[in-house]
Amino acid sequence: MENSECLSNKKEDNLNNIKVNSHKLAKINKLRNQYRFKNMLFIIGVVLVTLIVIICVGAPLISPNDPLKVDLGKAFLNSTNKYPLGTDQMGRCILSRILYGGRTSIFIALLSLSLTVTIGTFIGILSAVSPKIVDSFFMGICEITLAFPGILLAIVIVGFLGPSIVNVMVAISFVSWAKYARVSRNLVLSIRESGFIKAAKVCGTSNLNIIRYHIIPNIFSTILTIMVTDIGSTILRLATLSFIGLGAQHPTPEWGVMINEAREYIDYAPNMIVYPIIMIFLTVASFNLIGDSLRDRYDGDTY
Amino acid sequence: MAILEVRNLNIDYISVKGVDYSISDINFKLEESKAIGIIGESGCGKSTIAKCILNILPQNVYTQGEVLLDGVNILNISEKEMENIRGSQISMIFQEPMQALNPIRRIKNQFYDLLYTYKKINGKVKTHNLIVSRLEDVNLKDIDKILNSYPFELSGGMAQRVMIAMALIKNPRVLIADEPTSSIDAINRKEILNEIKNLKDLSVVIISHNLSEVYDMCDEILVMKDGVVVEQGYTKDIFQNPNHEYTKLLLQNEGISKKSYEKRVSC
Numbered sequence: 001m002e003n004s005e006c007l008s009n010k011k012e013d014n015l016n017n018i019k020v021n022s023h024k025l026a027k028i029n030k031l032r033n034q035y036r037f038k039n040m041l042f043i044i045g046v047v048l049v050t051l052i053v054i055i056c057v058g059a060p061l062i063s064p065n066d067p068l069k070v071d072l073g074k075a076f077l078n079s080t081n082k083y084p085l086g087t088d089q090m091g092r093c094i095l096s097r098i099l100y101g102g103r104t105s106i107f108i109a110l111l112s113l114s115l116t117v118t119i120g121t122f123i124g125i126l127s128a129v130s131p132k133i134v135d136s137f138f139m140g141i142c143e144i145t146l147a148f149p150g151i152l153l154a155i156v157i158v159g160f161l162g163p164s165i166v167n168v169m170v171a172i173s174f175v176s177w178a179k180y181a182r183v184s185r186n187l188v189l190s191i192r193e194s195g196f197i198k199a200a201k202v203c204g205t206s207n208l209n210i211i212r213y214h215i216i217p218n219i220f221s222t223i224l225t226i227m228v229t230d231i232g233s234t235i236l237r238l239a240t241l242s243f244i245g246l247g248a249q250h251p252t253p254e255w256g257v258m259i260n261e262a263r264e265y266i267d268y269a270p271n272m273i274v275y276p277i278i279m280i281f282l283t284v285a286s287f288n289l290i291g292d293s294l295r296d297r298y299d300g301d302t303y
Numbered sequence: 304m305a306i307l308e309v310r311n312l313n314i315d316y317i318s319v320k321g322v323d324y325s326i327s328d329i330n331f332k333l334e335e336s337k338a339i340g341i342i343g344e345s346g347c348g349k350s351t352i353a354k355c356i357l358n359i360l361p362q363n364v365y366t367q368g369e370v371l372l373d374g375v376n377i378l379n380i381s382e383k384e385m386e387n388i389r390g391s392q393i394s395m396i397f398q399e400p401m402q403a404l405n406p407i408r409r410i411k412n413q414f415y416d417l418l419y420t421y422k423k424i425n426g427k428v429k430t431h432n433l434i435v436s437r438l439e440d441v442n443l444k445d446i447d448k449i450l451n452s453y454p455f456e457l458s459g460g461m462a463q464r465v466m467i468a469m470a471l472i473k474n475p476r477v478l479i480a481d482e483p484t485s486s487i488d489a490i491n492r493k494e495i496l497n498e499i500k501n502l503k504d505l506s507v508v509i510i511s512h513n514l515s516e517v518y519d520m521c522d523e524i525l526v527m528k529d530g531v532v533v534e535q536g537y538t539k540d541i542f543q544n545p546n547h548e549y550t551k552l553l554l555q556n557e558g559i560s561k562k563s564y565e566k567r568v569s570c
Contacts, residue, residue, distance in 0.1 A: 195402030202357050203469050204390015205417055207382070213416040214405050 038293055045289030052283055056102035065093035067100040067253045076269045086271045088261065094272060098279055100253040104165070106283065109234040112169040116234075117227050119173060120180025121219075125211065127181070128188035138181065145178040151240060158246040165254075168247040172237055176230070183226060187219040221298050229291030232284035239280055255280050304374065305332040306506050307356070307393070307477050312368035314348070314355055326351055326530040329368075331523070333477065338500075338507040340517035340538070342553070343527030349510045353479045356508075357395055358385050372477075390417070394475035398482035400462035404454035410465055411450040417472060437468040441498050460491035467498065471505075479508045484516065496520060514557050518542075526550050 055062055064082065071091035079086050085094040127138035145153070157171040191197065192215070200210055241247040242256025250257065255276040262272035312329040315322045326348035333339050341349045354360050356370050358377070369376045377388060397403045405413055414434045415422060422430045438446050441464040454462060463483065470478060480499060484492040499507060500520050509517050517524065517538075524541050526534040526549065533547045545551045 195397055195399055196405040198359060199395075199397055199403035199466065199469070200405070200413075200417070201359060202389050202393075202395040203417055204386070204394070204473050206386050206419075209416055209419055213408070213412070217407055218405070 038296060041289050042293035045286045045293065048282060048286035049290060052102060052279075052286065053106065055099055056106055059096075059099035059103055063093070063096035063099045065096045067092060067096040068251055069093075076265070078271070085275050086269070088258075088269075088272050089265060094258075094275055097253040097258060098255070098275055101255045101258060101276065102279060102283070104248060104252065104254045105235055105238060105256075105280075108165060108169060109231060109238050112172045112238070113227060113231060113234050115169065116173040116176045117180050117223060120177035121184045121223055123177065124181040124184030125188055125215065128185045128192070129207070129211065135185075139185070142178040142181050145175065146182075148175070150175040151237060154237065154241060155244070155246065158241060163246040163249065165248045165252070168238060168241050171241070172234060176234075180223065180226070184219055184223060187222060188215055191215055191218050225291065225294045225298050228294055229288065232287040232291065235280065235284055235287070305334050305371075306373065307333040307508075308369075308371040309352075309356070310369040310371065312352070312355065312370065313366065314351055314360070315365045315367075317363055317365050324348070324530065329525075329532060331525060331535070333506050333508060335476075335506060336504055337523070338509060338521045340521035340524045341508065341510045341527060342514055342517060342524060343512065345512060347527045348530045349512075349527060350481050353395060353481050353508065353510055356479065357389055357393060358382075390470075390475060391473040392475055393477045393479065394470040394473070395479040395481060396463070396466050396470045396483050398485045400459060400466045400486070401454060403466050404462060406454055409451060409453060410457075414450070414469065414472065417469060433472065434468075437472050438465070440471070440502075441465075441468050442494070443468070459487050460495065463487055463491075463495055464498070467495070471502070475505075477506045477508065478502070479510070481510045482512065483509070485512075492516075514553055526553070 064084065069092060071087075074083070074087050074091035075089050077083055077087040077091075083093050083095070085098070088094055088097070123138055123142075127135040130138075153175045154168075154171040157174055158167050161167040161170065197210060197214055200214055201207075205213070238247060239254075239256035239259070242254050243260045245260065248254035248257050258276040259273055259280075262269070262276070266273055309329055309331050312326075314326040316324045329352055331339055341352065343349050351360070351364075355364075355366055355378075360366070366378060368378070370378050372388065372392060377385065380388075404410070408416075411434075415430065418430050418433070421433070434450070435446055438449065443449060443461065443464050449457065449461065449465065457465065467483075478499070483499065484495055487495065496516065499509075507520075509521060511517050521538050524534075524536065524538050525532050526541070526547065528549050534541060534545065534550045541550060542554070545554055
């Protein structure tokens with residue numbers, strides 16, 4: 001009985017049963033506060049991302065108006081009951097366009113990022129387990145890709161392929177797979193030398209199963225962390241390309257496109273440009289908050 | 304006929320500078336259900352021989368000679384054929400049991416990964432029974448709990464026993480134990496050595512830097528120094544009449560005299 005009580009106390013506060021002097025206590029409290037702060041940032045990030053995803057996925061249910069309906073008689077309205085954030089130069093509801101635009105932005109960003117990660121990790125693992133000549137070939141291509149500034153290369157690629165949302169996806173994947181390939185190759189090379197891989201090998205696990213059951217699960221957390229950190233920058237890249245007219249095309253609601261259109265009326269109707277920028281800021285910031293906290297956790301950072 | 308025979312084995316670690324380290328002229332024969340001990344100081348090439356037999360040496364190593372398994376040289380066969388030999392013919396346990404288990408997978412899953420093909424043919428229940436029976440063979444208790452735990456939840460002795468069970472799960476005929484007890488306390492060390500000793504129909508190669516460990520386990524002993532075998536022969540002969548200075552020194556340092564050996568063997 002006594003024992004269980006002691007245990008339950010320990011669960012609540014593990015300092016109760018240990019004598020600590022004030023020095024130690026101050027240090028422990030500092031660590032705890034840091035931990036709480038980081039935890040709070042993580043929770044804020046998760047809550048914001050959840051909210052944004054919910055409103056974007058539920059856009060057809062929530063949005064007050066049709067995002068594509070043009071009504072020139074209602075252009076440049078300030079916020080009213082029917083148009084909570086006002087209307088743009090063609091009389092379209094800004095709120096509805098933002099909600100639908102979020103769908104495009106986040107969905108395309110996630111899609112292109114998963115494409116990037118899959119290709120990058122696959123090439124990385126492949127070059128780590130292949131003979132040296134294949135390895136140098138892939139790493140050479142990686143270095144060439146990394147030598148160019150990402151956004152410039154993406155602009156060139158979309159320029160060749162023609163502006164469209166699918167081509168932007170391809171371009172973004174093409175410029176950012178190299179990072180994942182290098183990271184996963186290095187991770188595989190270091191894990192391959194560890195004891196459990198050798199042990200699994202001599203106990204008779206085939207090479208394919210070693211990759212499937214031992215290598216991939218072990219690099220997964222690191223790759224996932226980098227991926228979450230990269231969601232924000234991918235959304236930004238997508239918006240950038242749309243802003244300069246290479247991504248989503250004119251009537252499609254997309255945040256980058258909206259900013260591009262609102263740019264001309266920035267003096268006359270600032271609400272048109274402010275709301276998409278706020279949305280991009282919030283989305284990128286909240287994804288980065290999650291990514292940073294995940295990195296802190298998985299990199300073994302002591303709080 | 305000997306199960307495993309090593310003939311004129313030379314192993315060279317090569318680099319741009321030339322040959323960094325070489326192990327030369329290793330010869331031994333391992334008969335059925337017998338044990339051979341390889342003894343020597345750290346870095347004298349004991350583990351390299353074991354890795355060479357299983358063909359898991361790094362690429363900067365040049366090997367010469369023959370490793371015969373049932374009369375077939377396994378040094379030059381393809382990786383695919385070697386995969387079939389590892390585990391089911393020759394298996395190995397390492398010195399650090401904690402590092403030899405994947406830290407992020409449950410013990411149960413690591414066994415299943417190993418028995419991938421077996422599980423496909425025989426089904427889950429039969430596989431589970433096989434795993435449980437192997438773990439019972441190495442005197443583990445509370446098997447369900449062990450199967451559901453992660454490696455860090457096990458003690459060193461438990462992890463080494465799990466490793467032995469893993470190495471033996473495919474019924475190999477030869478077990479290479481590379482310093483199996485170097486990271487384990489004295490009591491567990493004795494028990495684990497006894498468990499290896501009591502495994503039936505298994506030929507064992509024990510690698511150790513500790514003479515007293517192989518004392519009463521091995522039928523034959525190779526004493527190595529700086530990549531060369533300095534003395535080789537039956538355990539009894541070596542303990543009673545050590546010829547080489549290094550062997551004498553080893554015996555002296557471990558406090559093993561002729562008298563104590565005779566006493567130990569007689570009881």
